[in-house]
Amino acid sequence: METKLVNVLFEDGILFISINRPEKRNCVNHLTALQLIKAFERLNDDEQVKIGIFYGEGNTFCAGYDLSEVSESKGKIDVIPHEFFQKYRYMGPSIMEIRKPLIVAIEGHAVAGGLEMSLLGDLRVAASDAILGVYCRRVGVPLLDGGTVRLPKVVGVGRALDMVLTGRGVPANEALQWGLVNRVVQPGKALEEATKLARLITSHPYSCMLADRDSLFKSLDLTTDEAFKYEFQSLRVLPEAIQLYLCLPILIRATTEEPEVKVVGTTSTVAIIDGHVSTPSKTLHAQINDLWCGAESLGQHIASEYGEFTRLRDGKVFTGTVTNGKVFMEIGKAPANLAGSYRCEIRTLDKKLYNGLLEVYVPPVLIFEKNAKVVEATNSTPPQIVGETIEVAEGDPLSLECPIFSHPKAAVIWQKDGKTVDPTDIITYQETTLFINGTSTFDSGSYRCIADNSFPLTVDGQAESFKLYYDLNVTVLATVADEQLRNKTGSSNLITILKFSLCRRDATRRANSAISRIETGSKLPPDIFRIRLRRFSV
Numbered sequence: 109m110e111t112k113l114v115n116v117l118f119e120d121g122i123l124f125i126s127i128n129r130p131e132k133r134n135c136v137n138h139l140t141a142l143q144l145i146k147a148f149e150r151l152n153d154d155e156q157v158k159i160g161i162f163y164g165e166g167n168t169f170c171a172g173y174d175l176s177e178v179s180e181s182k183g184k185i186d187v188i189p190h191e192f193f194q195k196y197r198y199m200g201p202s203i204m205e206i207r208k209p210l211i212v213a214i215e216g217h218a219v220a221g222g223l224e225m226s227l228l229g230d231l232r233v234a235a236s237d238a239i240l241g242v243y244c245r246r247v248g249v250p251l252l253d254g255g256t257v258r259l260p261k262v263v264g265v266g267r268a269l270d271m272v273l274t275g276r277g278v279p280a281n282e283a284l285q286w287g288l289v290n291r292v293v294q295p296g297k298a299l300e301e302a303t304k305l306a307r308l309i310t311s312h313p314y315s316c317m318l319a320d321r322d323s324l325f326k327s328l329d330l331t332t333d334e335a336f337k338y339e340f341q342s343l344r345v346l347p348e349a350i351q352l353y354l355c356l357p358i359l360i361r362a363t364t365e366e367p368e369v370k371v372v373g374t375t376s377t378v379a380i381i382d383g384h385v386s387t388p389s390k391t392l393h394a395q396i397n398d399l400w401c402g403a404e405s406l407g408q409h410i411a412s413e414y415g416e417f418t419r420l421r422d423g424k425v426f427t428g429t430v431t432n433g434k435v436f437m438e439i440g441k442a443p444a445n446l447a448g449s450y451r452c453e454i455r456t457l458d459k460k461l462y463n464g465l466l467e468v469y470v471p472p473v474l475i476f477e478k479n480a481k482v483v484e485a486t487n488s489t490p491p492q493i494v495g496e497t498i499e500v501a502e503g504d505p506l507s508l509e510c511p512i513f514s515h516p517k518a519a520v521i522w523q524k525d526g527k528t529v530d531p532t533d534i535i536t537y538q539e540t541t542l543f544i545n546g547t548s549t550f551d552s553g554s555y556r557c558i559a560d561n562s563f564p565l566t567v568d569g570q571a572e573s574f575k576l577y578y579d580l581n582v583t584v585l586a587t588v589a590d591e592q593l594r595n596k597t598g599s600s601n602l603i604t605i606l607k608f609s610l611c612r613r614d615a616t617r618r619a620n621s622a623i624s625r626i627e628t629g630s631k632l633p634p635d636i637f638r639i640r641l642r643r644f645s646v
Contacts, residue, residue, distance in 0.1 A: 114143035115165065116150070121158035122306050123151050130166030135174035136221060141200030148201040151208060158310045160206070161302050162229060163213035164222075172220025172244060173198050199225050202253035209309055209321065213302040215295065219277070220244035224253040227262060230321070233302045234280040234289040245275030261328060263288050 117124040125147045127134040136144070151160040164170050197203050199221045212218075212229035220243045226232055234240070242251065251272070260268040263286045271278060283289045293301045309317070319341075327335035 113140040116147045123157045123160045125162045127164045133168045133171040134164035137174040137177045144200035159306045160210040168216035169214040169218040170222030197253040199253040211302045213298040214238045224255040227258040232289040233291040233298050235295040235298045238280040239277040241277035242271050
């Protein structure tokens with residue numbers, strides 16, 4: 109009959125976990141460690157469990173690892189697999205990340221590995237006669253269960269060194285002064301006090317408490333700035349309207365930034381931001397997205413109900429249109445005219461916003477500001493954009509994604525080797541992307557996609573037209589029929605897309621499945637594609 113080395117009891121959202129080896133002073137052997145792992149995994153994964161309490165049966169919390177298991181084995185002890193130590197240690201769950209609050213109730217001794225296990229807890233409640241210490245120092249065994257990592261984070265390096273170097277026992281009252289324990293109670297009362305503390309903690313709104321706990325632990329391993337940013341993500345536990353209001357300090361702080369809009373190409377036609385073709389509207393949107401989108405979203409919740417929402421550029425009312433919460437410039441504005449000071453005002457008429465959990469008073473006027481500066485603009489000919497030369501190896505299907513400039517009124521023309529071709533046999537049009545399919549009718553050549561002047565842009569009162577070119581050289585070494593592709597992928601959707609941004613590989617390495625996919629989302633076997641890419645400028 110299997111011995112129950114660990115007791116687990118669930119009651120009112122609390123998971124009680126206890127080591128049940130009082131005759132061994134609750135020392136942990138390998139079987140006990142395995143049962144502890146199972147119990148702590150339940151603490152993490154069971155949605156009904158809100159908090160855990162960890163203690164030892166009898167009058168001792170835990171005296172560490174059971175060294176008698178080693179001495180009595182006479183060299184016949186089973187070797188613990190290396191994989192075990194990727195997630196666990198000798199005491200079991202001692203280096204696990206515990207995702208819910210855990211209170212440790214300590215009676216008697218918490219020493220050696222027992223001390224390390226107690227450090228798993230968020231809080232420790234100790235009996236007044238309890239002793240905590242690195243007793244393994246006395247027998248020449250190092251701390252292997254997280255003690256040297258967690259102890260200095262709890263008590264500081266100096267006090268941790270006091271315990272680690274001397275191996276002395278620290279009485280409960282001294283441990284309380286150090287912050288090593290959080291409560292000291294009469295002997296025999298540690299579990300009772302821990303239970304009261306657990307009920308107090310779970311009486312508060314749970315998701316908010318978990319978010320603050322998570323942020324606190326994460327901050328220990330982040331820089332101050334990173335920790336501040338991570339802390340702000342705790343807004344996710346609040347109702348959306350409250351989230352948006354509380355985002356105001358971040359949005360307002362961002363107004364001190366002065367982003368620079370870099371424009372290359374004809375000022376009246378196109379701009380290139382980070383290698384992507386943009387209309388003037390998209391150029392503006394890319395630079396002040398956090399200003400307009402944040403203010404517009406907030407306005408939907410507050411200003412639309414309680415007041416007015418005004419957009420200004422250089423002190424004048426901004427006449428751009430609003431689509432899906434994003435503000436865009438008029439299509440006739442040239443990139444050179446994007447420079448200016450943008451301002452968004454929300455006048456709330458001194459109202460307050462109330463949403464169940466939280467009541468907040470909204471200031472009379474909320475102001476968001478952002479400056480956009482054009483640092484480079486030329487009047488050169490329309491830009492010819494950097495593309496890719498693709499070589500497809502023997503036995504591979506050819507599929508290629510060609511991002512192009514698109515507008516509802518723009519005419520798109522395809523040329524092959526300087527001659528206009530009918531794209532219906534070689535391309536599939538989907539939204540603003542052209543896909544060249546790998547079929548037996550598609551061959552090598554120099555391909556050009558042209559967006560022709562089918563609508564005017566107005567600059568300084570004059571109508572302007574434009575042409576935008578996208579050139580692509582393709583070398584086809586071999587193609588496979590659709591039926592062959594179907595047999596390899598098991599998919600009925602035969603349009604395979606290769607993303608340029610994911611295909612940067614040298615000539616000797618294979619491209620893995622990360623750079624290929626079927627439109628249905630399924631991954632292709634990595635041996636289907638062997639492609640070689642090189643950059644060129646047209």
